[in-house]
Amino acid sequence: xxxxxxxxxxxxxxxxxxxxxxxxxxxxxxxxxxxxxxxxxxxxxxxxxxxxxxxxxxxxxxxxxxxxxxxxxxxxxxxxxxxxxxxxxxxxxxxxxxxxxxxxxxxxxxxxxxxxxxxxxxxxxxxxxxxxxxxxxxxxxxxxxxxxxxxxxxxxxxxxxxxxxxxxxxxxxxxxxxxxxxxxxxxxxxxxxxxxxxxxxxxxxxxxxxxxxxxxxxxxxxxxxxxxxxxxxxxxxxxxxxxxxxxxxxxxxxxxxxxxxxxxxxxxxxxxxxxxxxxxxxxxxxxxxxxxxxxxxxxxxxxxxxxxxxxxxxxxxxxxxxxxxxxxxxxxxxxxxxxxxxxxxxxxxxxxxxxxxxxxxxxxxxxxxxxxxxxxxxxxxxxxxxxxxxxxxx
Amino acid sequence: xxxxxxxxxxxxxxxxxxxxxxxxxxxxxxxxxxxxxxxxxxxxxxxxxxxxxxxxxxxxxxxxxxxxxxxxxxxxxxxxxxxxxxxxxxxxxxxxxxxxxxxxxxxxxxxxxxxxxxxxxxxxxxxxxxxxxxxxxxxxxxxxxxxxxxxxxxxxxxxxxxxxxxxxxxxxxxxxxxxxxxxxxxxxxxxxxxxxxxxxxxxxxxxxxxxxxxxxxxxxxxxxxxxxxxxxxxxxxxxxxxxxxxxxxxxxxx
Numbered sequence: 217x218x219x220x221x222x223x224x225x226x227x228x229x230x231x232x233x234x235x236x237x238x239x240x241x242x243x244x245x246x247x248x249x250x251x252x253x254x255x256x257x258x259x260x261x262x263x264x265x266x267x268x269x270x271x272x273x274x275x276x277x278x279x280x281x282x283x284x285x286x287x288x289x290x291x292x293x294x295x296x297x298x299x300x301x302x303x304x305x306x307x308x309x310x311x312x313x314x315x316x317x318x319x320x321x322x323x324x325x326x327x328x329x330x331x332x333x334x335x336x337x338x339x340x341x342x343x344x345x346x347x348x349x350x351x352x353x354x355x356x357x358x359x360x361x362x363x364x365x366x367x368x369x370x371x372x373x374x375x376x377x378x379x380x381x382x383x384x385x386x387x388x389x390x391x392x393x394x395x396x397x398x399x400x401x402x403x404x405x406x407x408x409x410x411x412x413x414x415x416x417x418x419x420x421x422x423x424x425x426x427x428x429x430x431x432x433x434x435x436x437x438x439x440x441x442x443x444x445x446x447x448x449x450x451x452x453x454x455x456x457x458x459x460x461x462x463x464x465x466x467x468x469x470x471x472x473x474x475x476x477x478x479x480x481x482x483x484x485x486x487x488x489x490x491x492x493x494x495x496x497x498x499x500x501x502x503x504x505x506x507x508x509x510x511x512x513x514x515x516x517x518x519x520x521x522x523x524x525x526x527x528x529x530x531x532x533x534x535x536x537x538x539x540x541x542x543x544x545x546x547x548x549x550x551x552x553x554x555x556x557x558x559x560x561x562x563x564x565x566x567x568x569x570x571x572x573x574x575x576x577x578x579x580x581x582x583x584x585x586x587x588x589x590x591x592x593x594x595x596x597x598x599x600x601x602x603x604x605x606x607x608x609x610x
Numbered sequence: 611x612x613x614x615x616x617x618x619x620x621x622x623x624x625x626x627x628x629x630x631x632x633x634x635x636x637x638x639x640x641x642x643x644x645x646x647x648x649x650x651x652x653x654x655x656x657x658x659x660x661x662x663x664x665x666x667x668x669x670x671x672x673x674x675x676x677x678x679x680x681x682x683x684x685x686x687x688x689x690x691x692x693x694x695x696x697x698x699x700x701x702x703x704x705x706x707x708x709x710x711x712x713x714x715x716x717x718x719x720x721x722x723x724x725x726x727x728x729x730x731x732x733x734x735x736x737x738x739x740x741x742x743x744x745x746x747x748x749x750x751x752x753x754x755x756x757x758x759x760x761x762x763x764x765x766x767x768x769x770x771x772x773x774x775x776x777x778x779x780x781x782x783x784x785x786x787x788x789x790x791x792x793x794x795x796x797x798x799x800x801x802x803x804x805x806x807x808x809x810x811x812x813x814x815x816x817x818x819x820x821x822x823x824x825x826x827x828x829x830x831x832x833x834x835x836x837x838x839x840x841x842x843x844x845x846x847x848x849x850x851x852x853x854x855x856x857x858x859x860x861x862x863x864x
Contacts, residue, residue: 552707556667561704561754564664565714565770566692566721575717579708579753
């Protein structure tokens with residue numbers, strides 16, 4: 217593709233495939249995972265996992281100064297019949313099974329949250345309507361914990377919708393029983409000032425399928441850690457992401473797929489468009505294939521489309537392979553810009569500048585949006601993309 | 611009757627922190643129904659003329675006027691020029707990833723015609739135009755110019771020419787890089803548009819080969835950033851035999 221050859225000023229696209237004893241995935245984190253915030257020193261910004269993040273804009277989430285307020289977020293769960301929705305205390309045994317906090321903010325959230333929300337789809341329950349979880353920011357600060365669990369052979373679509381203004385640090389767990397199928401769409405459609413950090417841990421049961429769609433539009437800083445590991449053989453993970461980073465916004469998606477079990481698949485596609493001064497998108501795509509994970513099949517891709525000057529992309533795919541007995545492993549990262557020549561070509565056919573931009577951006581995202589499979593979400597995303605484009609003209 | 615009038619056109623580009631004058635006073639009038647061939651050696655400024663007329667931002671007009679039916683073309687944005695009836699078939703058409711040919715053509719036709727073409731007649735219109743240019747229907751679902759061969763890119767340009775029906779068509783080295791079969795197919799496309807009598811054609815080329823298929827009414831020799839000689843089709847025969855040598859020397863001292 218032409219976009220691969222067009223690397224705008226201020227972007228980096230680095231990638232590597234390591235087949236070595238030394239783990240770059242492990243060394244990416246300066247401190248081992250822990251549930252206790254005390255195990256993490258306050259980051260200073262030069263650590264590998266923090267070096268892209270504007271710490272001064274995290275509103276104290278990273279250094280312990282952020283304190284939960286009563287007006288953090290309002291959570292409303294709408295679930296079809298058969299789904300069990302509970303609010304539980306910290307001691308509930310179902311919490312913390314899908315993964316351990318990997319950075320200070322996730323550990324901070326785990327250390328101080330007071331109540332967790334647990335949504336359970338019992339075994340063999342197949343939902344025909346999505347579970348909808350609305351997380352609406354009320355202007356304050358919140359630490360949250362959410363568990364979504366599907367019993368064996370259950371099937372569900374869950375939409376988690378973040379709106380309003382808040383400073384939110386969260387841990388979200390997806391626990392899939394054997395043969396379960398979960399599609400979860402997490403939309404970050406925050407107001408301009410919001411700060412949102414979250415670690416998403418998915419634990420995929422034997423022969424289960426997990427599809428995650430992460431959509432980030434709003435907020436001042438959004439920093440997410442979607443992570444996947446497998447509890448049995450035959451699991452599949454499809455991780456799709458879409459972000460539209462505007463002037464002044466920092467949107468960071470740090471993925472890790474750990475192939476810790478034989479014969480599992482993972483497929484990652486994240487696409488982002490950027491426009492405006494100071495727009496900064498960061499994409500880290502780590503895939504680790506452990507020695508025992510024979511028969512692994514994995515591919516990850518990140519594409520960025522830079523629409524204006526002044527935007528910056530850091531895209532770092534990283535694949536680490538400890539066994540050669542795999543089906544396939546690959547990655548790709550491209551950052552292209554909507555350049556003057558493309559604009560000239562379209563305008564020379566009578567198409568006005570804004571229409572030309574819209575045509576290209578819609579085209580860029582269309583294929584990904586069509587894979588979401590939740591009609592009202594697809595529609596809404598396309599509408600939001602239009603709005604983002606129009607906002608840039610104003 | 612549509613007329614394109616170019617008067618004393620001077621154009622500069624910025625290169626290596628210096629301003630360089632490429633066009634040094636071009637005078638040319640093209641009327642609807644006429645075909646003018648502009649022939650010249652590499653570096654003479656032929657393509658600069660084409661891109662300046664279409665409004666490419668790289669080129670700065672320092673002097674002169676361009677009128678289309680009396681309207682000041684130089685005051686128009688690139689898309690306004692296209693909607694006013696100017697069409698540039700590009701030597702190097704640009705790839706536009708993510709935008710399908712069918713979506714592109716329809717968006718473009720909607721813009722130029724001022725209203726969306728009726729879907730049923732439009733599909734038929736595109737299909738027939740593609741068949742005439744020996745283009746596979748699957749072409750419509752590919753992304754604009756992405757992975758196209760040289761011949762496919764040029765056919766795609768002529769497809770747009772046929773669908774957009776401009777008043778003035780500027781064909782910038784449409785013949786370059788084409789084998790004989792592709793050249794014939796592309797030329798037939800241009801001739802179909804010419805035969806309507808509703809288009810003025812400015813055919814920019816380095817070689818006389820395409821003039822065997824597309825017969826010009828006027829031939830101009832372009833050298834050193836201006837037209838240095840004009841004549842009828844016989845001038846092309848002279849160039850075929852003698853080359854540009856005589857003009858290049860003159861151009862170099864200018």
